[in-house]
Amino acid sequence: MHAGDTIVAISTPAGRGGIGVVRLSGPSALAAANSIFRAHSSAPLDSPNLARLGRVIDPTTGDTLDTAILTYFKAPHSYTGEDVVELSCHGSPVILGRVLEVLAASGARIAEPGEFTMRAFLNRRIDLAQAQAVRDLIDAQSRFQASLATRQMEGALSKRLAPLKDLLVEVIVQIESSVEFVEDDISIEAHQQLIEKLNSVIDGCARIADSFSFGRYVREGFDLAIVGKPNVGKSSVFNRLVGGDRAIVTDIPGTTRDALYERTSIDGVPVRLIDTAGIRETTDVVERIGIDRSRRAIADADVVLLVLDASAPLSEDDSRLLAEVSATSRIILLNKSDLPDCIVYSGGDETALPVSALTGSGFDSLIESIFRRLTGAGSIERDDVMITDSRQHAAIKRAVERLEHAIALLSGGELEEVVLLQLRGSLGAIGEVTGETLTEDILGQIFSTFCIGK
Ligand SMILES: Nc1nc2c(ncn2[C@@H]2O[C@H](COP(=O)(O)OP(=O)(O)O)[C@@H](O)[C@H]2O)c(=O)[nH]1
Numbered sequence: 001m002h003a004g005d006t007i008v009a010i011s012t013p014a015g016r017g018g019i020g021v022v023r024l025s026g027p028s029a030l031a032a033a034n035s036i037f038r039a040h041s042s043a044p045l046d047s048p049n050l051a052r053l054g055r056v057i058d059p060t061t062g063d064t065l066d067t068a069i070l071t072y073f074k075a076p077h078s079y080t081g082e083d084v085v086e087l088s089c090h091g092s093p094v095i096l097g098r099v100l101e102v103l104a105a106s107g108a109r110i111a112e113p114g115e116f117t118m119r120a121f122l123n124r125r126i127d128l129a130q131a132q133a134v135r136d137l138i139d140a141q142s143r144f145q146a147s148l149a150t151r152q153m154e155g156a157l158s159k160r161l162a163p164l165k166d167l168l169v170e171v172i173v174q175i176e177s178s179v180e181f182v183e184d185d186i187s188i189e190a191h192q193q194l195i196e197k198l199n200s201v202i203d204g205c206a207r208i209a210d211s212f213s214f215g216r217y218v219r220e221g222f223d224l225a226i227v228g229k230p231n232v233g234k235s236s237v238f239n240r241l242v243g244g245d246r247a248i249v250t251d252i253p254g255t256t257r258d259a260l261y262e263r264t265s266i267d268g269v270p271v272r273l274i275d276t277a278g279i280r281e282t283t284d285v286v287e288r289i290g291i292d293r294s295r296r297a298i299a300d301a302d303v304v305l306l307v308l309d310a311s312a313p314l315s316e317d318d319s320r321l322l323a324e325v326s327a328t329s330r331i332i333l334l335n336k337s338d339l340p341d342c343i344v345y346s347g348g349d350e351t352a353l354p355v356s357a358l359t360g361s362g363f364d365s366l367i368e369s370i371f372r373r374l375t376g377a378g379s380i381e382r383d384d385v386m387i388t389d390s391r392q393h394a395a396i397k398r399a400v401e402r403l404e405h406a407i408a409l410l411s412g413g414e415l416e417e418v419v420l421l422q423l424r425g426s427l428g429a430i431g432e433v434t435g436e437t438l439t440e441d442i443l444g445q446i447f448s449t450f451c452i453g454k
């Protein structure tokens with residue numbers, strides 16, 4: 001990618017629509033647009049932020065291609081920080097393709113994925129965390145993902161990191177000056193203060209890093225496997241969570257022979273639900289294959305729902321399964337709790353939940369339990385800053401490790417230079433999140449995950 005030239009792309013999705021937008025960015029954006037656009041009014045073409053109706057023409061033949069609205073955003077007050085022109089044409093793939101062609105013929109280069117946003121980043125209109133949020137917003141599949149991305153796009157993460165960075169810089173400057181001016185030797189109190197400051201940077205960073213334990217699921221989704229012996233209501237629980245009659249439900253044990261997968265979202269977090277064949281001792285060959293798959297689903301799942309039939313006493317199959325899932329992140333469901341005479345599971349497990357797949361009772365608590373399992377021990381506020389990107393998570397964790405190392409060195413009376421090395425490394429790691437300290441190829445990799453025209 002080269003900044004400096006003028007790029008062009010169709011910014012609306014492929015396919016037909018009411019309008020379709022072709023976008024240009026770069027120093028000759030206006031000139032290129034003017035070469036193919038004939039405004040209906042005579043207002044000066046270079047006055048920005050005005051919508052102007054006109055004809056789009058093929059300059060070689062003079063043929064009219066479309067009637068369109070041209071909007072000009074003058075540098076630096078545009079998305080990319082460069083001159084930007086947007087042509088809102090009719091949303092026909094044929095027309096948009098032609099407009100793109102004539103603009104390319106007049107000197108604009110077809111943009112690469114994410115190139116507009118990369119220019120916005122390079123021109124410091126937004127930082128890298130915000131740029132990634134733009135991509136996440138466009139990719140969002142649920143309202144929760146979208147609202148998280150919007151907050152991040154407005155700079156929530158960058159704002160949270162800024163004071164931590166400032167504090168770290170303050171410590172670095174203080175230690176640097178004590179290295180330069182011997183008379184500024186750090187007193188014992190000052191030493192203690194430095195460590196306190198570093199500890200509060202660690203606390204702030206660690207809190208952000210911890211949010212990834214849940215944030216990763218927000219972006220990538222999680223696997224939820226529903227297991228249990230035959231006929232306890234697994235497929236019924238699955239159907240209720242999917243919100244439809246996806247799996248076959250009968251009172252014949254062994255109806256579900258193979259694992260069934262369905263993608264949906266729970267409270268805005270994407271999930272892959274897995275309905276499995278009932279697990280029991282059997283000599284049936286086909287059923288045994290299904291059961292092996294159920295066991296694999298248990299091993300791979302992020303959360304396991306073990307379904308028990310609350311209207312019947314615990315059987316040997318149930319007990320065996322309870323032992324089998326004990327090491328996983330599991331929730332025990334006492335299904336069919338709508339039936340009278342239900343025998344309550346007395347395992348003393350606080351995660352055992354009475355539910356009824358028939359009536360839907362207990363499913364709100366079930367969803368809460370699922371989220372508690374996903375967030376782990378730490379409580380995570382859903383409307384707080386949250387990282388969903390593994391690269392950002394790794395960078396912040398590295399920053400914390402370096403700070404901890406620096407404190408150990410400082411406490412051990414090591415030379416200031418050695419401490420400084422760690423502190424600068426930590427600052428650099430934080431800078432990778434906002435993008436100040438990233439190499440060009442890593443930036444290129446990140447922006448290549450964007451769509452064309454953004
Ligand atoms: N009363 C009652 N019956 C249920 C409930 N959930 C499932 N069932 C019934 O239990 C039988 C087995 O259900 P199914 O979902 O196929 O169980 P699976 O073999 O574990 O997948 C069916 O007849 C269901 O209608 C429930 O919550 N209450």
Ligand SMILES: [Mg+2]
Nearest residue numbers: 234235255256
């Ligand atoms: Mg079933």
